Amino acid sequence: MLRLGEQARRIRQRIPEQRERPGSAGRTWPWIRATLAGELETAFVHSLNALAALHEVAFDVAAVASVGEIRRRVTAMAGCIEHALSLHRDVAAALAVGTPQRDGVLEIIEAPLLQIAALFDAMHDALLGPLEPRPGMRAEIEVELSIALDFAVQLSAAEARWTDPTTRH
Secondary structure (H helix, E strand, O other), rough: HHHHOOOHHHHHHHHHHHHHOOOOOOHHHHHHHHHHHHHHHHHHHHHHHHHHHHHHOOOOOOOOOOHHHHHHHHHHHHHHHHHHHHHHHHHHHHOOOOOOOOHHHHHHHHHHHHHHEEEEEEHHHHHHHOOOOOOOOOOOOOOOOOOOHHHHHHHHHHHHHOOOOOOOO
């Protein structure tokens, strides 16, 4: 849980840093845009699969999980999240501050990253909760994560807002 908590803090730290100081662009916006939906889907599907694999090994009641195996699975998941964060940085660098589509595209990337960070926090809070609930409270804690992986649709909808003069802010 310490590593997941650190990952949540890292996500929350890097998003605003990358928005303000992304560094130099390694790719142009047209190049990024051509592959962004597929890259985001890959990064988040792999992140969710890695999270499921971590859950599988950590909560397998038939066996005691080895620390090494849990570490490998957390590291794999962190690598997938790092991929999504690097895409965020690439977009922030390629689209200058003030570019109409910049905030919308960054928000499409940030939303699932922040959802994952919130999930890690909820898991941490659940583990710190009392073993015995207060009277009238349920002992079970449910944590849910739902990420919309239709990045092509989200990017297209955002682009329609930028090109339609009646919907610009």
